[in-house]
Amino acid sequence: MGLTSNKVLVLAVVAAMLLFVGTVWLWPRLARHTWRAVSGRVGLLLATQVAVFSAVGLCANQAFGFYASWADLFGRESGQGVVVDHGPGGAGGGPLQVVATQRVNVSGGARPQVGGQIQKVDVVGRTTHIATPAYVYLPPEYFQPRYRTRTFPAVTVLTGYPGTAEALIKGLHYPQTAHAMAKDGKIQPMILVMLRPTVAPPRDTECVDVPGGPQAESFFAKDLPDAVAAHYRVGRKPGSWGVVGDSTGGYCALKLAVHHPGTYAAGAGLSPYYRAPTDPTTGDLFHGDDALRDHADLWWYLRHRPAPDTSLLVTSSRQGEANYRDTLKFIELVKSRPPTRIASVILDSGGHNFNTWRREIPGTLQWISGRLSDR
Structure with missing residues (x-):
């Protein structure tokens, strides 16, 4: 059974409850001072605590989508090793392959013309050779006859690290x-390309072109839009694409919009940070190359490079978010660097979590929709 299986969660909760009840029931019998009684008490306490922490951890993982599998949890995910040739003569015939479809959890969602459709896809970068799964949301209009010749704006939606793409659907409800906002006329129908920025698991590449390693930024800046445009009716002109992300994905979204304004006309970072960290999850991203490190630092880039013609949105909370002061400083920096434009969503309170981001997503989608063209 998989890490995210409901059966695993139920078994863990039941085991924790049984051990808790068993500990209370057996405790009087183990009240003696013999080594067997002491060992029994220690064993029961240890087993109960492990069971309770396991159940709580599984619940948190189900809610926030930190890890997708047991291999992912224990750092043994090796998805980078599978590369499929989809070039001429290859088995797939294209850089993007649809491997499954599912309904959207809305009224009438069983019919694509009413609810749209979510397609699970495998993407292989033409130039970077990065292979990664993703989910593509197609709005109802995509399937309606009167829109059969229309192209649609597209938004790349990124999780945090480690994150799972499924969490963007089940946890954040993108x-x-x-669907609801387009139905109410608040946004235009858009294609959403949902995936995690971890394209070389378990490593956190921070959407950086790592010297001698994964070319993550190039994948998101070129390979992914090219693969999607080759398969779906997506606008190909500048202004057709936006990018949104939370936490690590928020940093990536801002960086992609700043570095590649010709691809991404708008980038929104929910609870983002503004420079790539270096820690055990990232490894050595820059290999001592100061120019590459500066390039990935949004503070440095916006002060020392020509200001890009793109739109940015950042979010934070006055209470509960560690990035609040940095976000205010970043807003002031961007305001001084036209033609780059900046908007923000600042909540009174909200932590670094799904509940906060769900409150920010409607406004973010409305903002990004107003900055994208469908041609």
Whole structure:
């Protein structure tokens, strides 16, 4: 059974409850001072605590989508090793392959013309050779005959690290929110390309082109839009694409919009940070190259490079978010660097979590929709 299986969660909760009840029931019998009684008490306490922490951890993982599998949890995910040739003569015939479809959790969602559709896809970068799964949300209009020749704006939606792409659907409700807002006329129908920025698991590449390693930034800046445009009716002109992300994905979204304004006309960072960290999850991203490190630092880039013609949105909370002061400083920096434009969502309170981001997503989608063209 998989890490995210409901059966695993139920078994863990039941085991924790049984051990708790068993500990209370057996404790009087183990009240003696013999080594067997002491060992029994220690064993029961240890087993109960492990069971309770396991159940709580599984609940948190189900809610926030930190890890997708047991291999992912224990750092043994090796998805980078599978590369499929989808070039001429290859088995797949293209850089993007649809491997499954699912309904959108809305009224009438069983019919794509009413609810749209979510397609699970495998993407292989033409130039970077990065292979990664993703989910593509297609709005109802995509399937309606009167829109059969229309192209649609697209938004790359990124999780944090480690994150799972499924969390964007089940936890953050991007397809459901986009469907409801388009139905109410608050946003235009858009294609959402949902995936995690971890394209070389378990390593956190921070959307950096790592010297001698994964070319993550190039994948998101070129390979992913090219693969999607080759398969779906997506606008190909500048202004057709936006990018949104939370936490690590928020940093990536801002960086992609700043570095590649010709691809991404708008970038929104929910609870982002503004420079790539270096820690055990990232490894050595820059290999001592100061120029590459500066390039990935949004503070440095916006002060020392020509200001890009793009739109940015950042979010934070006055209470509960560690990035609040940095976000205010970043807003002031961008305001001094036209033609780059900046907007923000600042909540009174809200932590670094799904509940906060769900409150920010509707406004973010409305903002990004107003900055994208469908041609």
